[in-house]
Amino acid sequence: MHREIAPAYNPHEVEEKLYAWWEKEKFFHAKMEAGKKPFCIVMPPPNVTGELHMGHALNNTLQDVLIRWRRMQGYNTLWLPGTDHAGIATQAKVEEQLAKEGLSKYDVGREEFLRRTWEWKYRYGTRITEQLRRLGASCDWDRERFTMDEGCSAAVREVFVRLYEQGLIYRGYYIVNWCPRCHTTISDIEVEHLETPGHLYYIRYPLRDGEGHVVIATTRPETMLGDTAVAVNPGDERYRHLVGRRAVLPLVGRELPIIADAYVDPSFGTGALKVTPAHDPNDFEIGLRHNLPQVKVIGPDGRMTEEAGRYQGLDRWAARQEVLRDLEVQGYLLKSEELTHAVGHCYRCHTVIEPTLSRQWFVRMQPLAEPAIRVVEEGRIRFVPERFTKIYLNWLYNIRDWCISRQLWWGHRIPVWYCLQCEAEIVAREEPEACPRCGSRELEQDPDVLDTWFSSALWPFSTLGWPEDTKELRHFYPTSVLVTGRDIIFFWVARMIFAGLAFMQEVPFRDVFVHGLVLDALGRKMSKSLGNGVDPIEVIERYGADSLRFMLVIGNTPGNDQRFHFEKLEGARNFCNKLWNAARFVLLNLEGYRPDGEAAEKTLADRWILSRYEDTLVRVTGHLEAYDLGEAARALYDFVWDEFCDWYVELAKPRLYRGAPAERATAQQVLVTVLRGTLELLHPFMPFVTEAIWQHLPHTGETITLAPWPESDPARRDPDAEAAMGLLVDVTRAIRHIRSEMNVPPSRRAHAILVCPDRANLAVLARWGRDVINLATADVTILPALEDKPRQAAHAVVSGVEIYLPLAGLIDPQKEAARLARELAVVEKDLARAEGKLASEGFLAKAPPEVVAREREKREELAYKRAALHERLRVLKELEGS
C-alpha cells in the first residue's frame, strides 16, 4: 500500500474524488443535534450569473476554514450555501442573449422574458456552485437556497407587507438616481462618485423690472431650462436687495423668484444659485421649502423633454453644448472656469447618473437604523477587525431613505396592486381577486421589482425557513459569524442587521469578519475591464485547490488587501508537497508499527518535538479563535517545515534505520502522533491533501473531516527539552557554518571538540550531543575545559560553548584570524550595549526584573565569547610567529 504513494503530491488524483465522496457521504450535512452547540454561517450568495473569482475564493476559503475547524471541534455545524438572483446583472445577460437574435425584451414581452431568464438560471446557475465544490467548500448542499425560490419569495412579500403596514414602506414622488442607460433607478450607495473634470459656467440672469442682473454659476447649464428660482444666502449682503424680486430665465423667458435659503454657500461661485428642483437633490429640497414648481426637462432616456422647448429630443450632452452656444451668442454667458468635481456614475455601466423626479417605493430608514446602531454600539454584534465598526456606524448615523423599486423585470415583483376603478393601492402577500374598496376586478400589479439587496437583507433567516417557525430557525438563528468583503458592509451587512432585528427581534450574527480584496500583482483591483483577473479554477487546475487556499489564507491579515503573485502560489504548492513527502517518509518507515507497542524511553528529540507540537496546537487554536487565520497558517507552516521536517525527521532516521526495535517503536509512535495531529490542525486550511494522507495513516477514523480537533495536553510541554535542543541546534549550525566557510566537503566527516564550562549544558552535550550534532556530519569530543588548545583548528563560540574543528592543512592562520576578528567586533558592540544598559540606574530600577536578568545573562555569555575569541586570536598569532 505504501508503494502507491508517489514522490510528488498530485492534487488531480485526489481532489475531485475526495469531494465527491465527502458529498455522497453527507459529511457536511447538518443534522439537527439539539445536544450540541450550533455553529452556523450563511454563505454570502454569489450571483447566479457569476463565475468564481478570486474574491469568492478568498471569502469562501475563510468560511470553510472556520466551518471545518468548528465541525472538528464538535459543534453542530451548518454552512448554508446559495445564490443570488442579481437583478440587473442577470437581466443584462439575458438581454445580451436576446440581442444576438436581434430581439429586445420588449419584442418578447415580460412573460417570455422571465421564462427565458429562469431557463438561463437553471442552465448556468449551477456553474458557480460546482466551482465552490472544486475549491473544497464544505457546505450543506442539501440546504442550498436561491433568493428567488419559493421560500425566499414568501419572506420578501411578508416583509414588504409588514413594513408597509408599519408605515415604513411608502411610495413617493421624489428625486432619485436614474441611470439613463440601464433605465432604472438605483439606490444612493449604487452611485459611484468619480472626480470628473468639467467647467463652471457663469451665466447672467437679467432682472425683470428695471436694470441689472444676477449672475449664477453652474456646472450643468442644460438644466437651466428647468430652473424655477434663483437662491441666495439670507445673510449675504450683496444680494439682500434682490430677495423678493424676479429674474428672467434666458433662452426660456420664464420668470424666476429670487429667494433666500440657508443652503446656499455665499463663497461658492457668485453666491447665487440657480434652482432646478426636478434635476438636483438639493434644489429639490429647496423647492419643497419654497413651494417651487418642478419642471422636468430631461427624460428617462437622457434626452430633453417637451418642457425643454426647442431643445426637445436632444441628448443631454448635446443640449448642454447648444444651450452654451445660444447663451454665448445672446450675451448671457460671462465666463467659464475649469472645475474638477465629483459626478455620480452608475455602479454597473458607469453612465453619468441623472437625478430626476420619479414616483418610487422607499423604505423609511430612521426607525430601522436606530436598533441596528444600538446592537453594534452595545457590542452585541462585533466587527473584526474592530475599525470597521466606525465605518458601519457612520453610515447608519447619516442614513437616508432607501429607494427599493427598480424598473426591471427580473426580481421580486413589488406586491402592490392598483385598482383601475378607484385607484386604491392594495398591498398584499398574495394576488388579490378584487379591490377591497370598490370591488372592481380590474387590478394592475406594480410593474417594478425590488432592489436585489432587499431579498439579500433577509438571507440569514429566510434561508432557515422564515416566515415559518422552523426548528432550523430556532436552532441556528442567530448565526455565528458573517464572513464578508469590506465592500459590501453598507449594501448587505447593515441591511441584514436591521432586517434581523425588525423581523426576528434578534441580531442575525454575532461577529462580522471582514476581509480585504485580492489585488493583482501590481496592486490594482482585479476587474473585467482591465482584464487583470486571475481565474481561480485555472489556478486550481494548475496548482490544486489546497495550494490556492493556503496561499490565500497565509497571505491574509484581517481586513487588509493582498496581492496575487504566482510565486506565492508556488510556495503554497511546495508546502503541500513537503507535507506529502514528510508523510511519505513516515509511512515508508512504519513496518512493525504498533500504537501501544513496547517502546524505549523518549529521546530529547522526541520530547522536544512533542513540546513544539503542543505549543503549535495551542497557538493555532488561539489564532483561529481570534480570526487570525493567517497567523494560524504561518504557525503550522513553520512547525511542519522548520521543526518537524528539518530537525525531527532527520533525528528520527538513525533510530528507524539502525535502532533497536524498542527505539524504533518510540520514533514511530512519536512520528505518527505528531503527523496525525498536524494533519488535523492543517485540515481546515488544506482539506484535500490532509484527507489523502490521513487515509493512509494507521488507526484513524473514517474521514478527517469529522476527526476531533486535537486537544491541548500540557504534559507535552517540556521547557528543558526545548532549551537543550536550542543549545544543540546552535552548536550544530555553528559547525555547519564553519564547514561551509572552510569549504569542507559535505561528505567528509569532521570531528569537533566542544568545550563547555557550564555543568548543566555539559550534561546535555554529553547525553545528546552526539545524536544531534551528527546532523552536521561531525563526531564530537566534549570537555569541561581544555588545556592544550588545538592549533590547526577553526574556532567558534556559541551559547557558552567553544567549538574547535581541527582541520589540519585547511587552516590559513591569517584568514582565520581575520574571520575571528570580524566576529569579535560584533561581540564587542553587543557587549558594550548590554553593559551600557546594565550601568544605567534607570534601567536597573524600572525595567522588569526578568528583563534585567536576561540582560545580565547576555552580558555573561558575550563576555565569555569575547574572552574565548581573544584567547584564540592570541594562539593564532603565536602560530603565525612560529
Next chain:
RNA sequence: GGGCGGGUAGUUCAGUGGGAGAACGUCUGCUUGACGCGCAGAAGGUCGCAGGUUCAAUUCCUGCCCCGCCCACCA
C-alpha cells in the same frame, strides 16, 4: 472636505515597548536511503521624515511627506 489602511531586506509581506523576521530572488556548496516543488550555508535593513512620552521606541503620542481605498447634496 472628512475617514480608514499602508510606507520594515532587491521584491512581496508578517511582526513586536526590551537582542530586526519569513517567503521569493541573489550568491556558495550538495546523486545526504521523504521531498531538487529538495538539503546545508551566506549576503542583504539609519523598520518614510521630524519631534514627544519612556530607564528603553521600528512598536505608543503629535505633526509632516508619499501611496492606496472609502465616504460626502457645495451648485
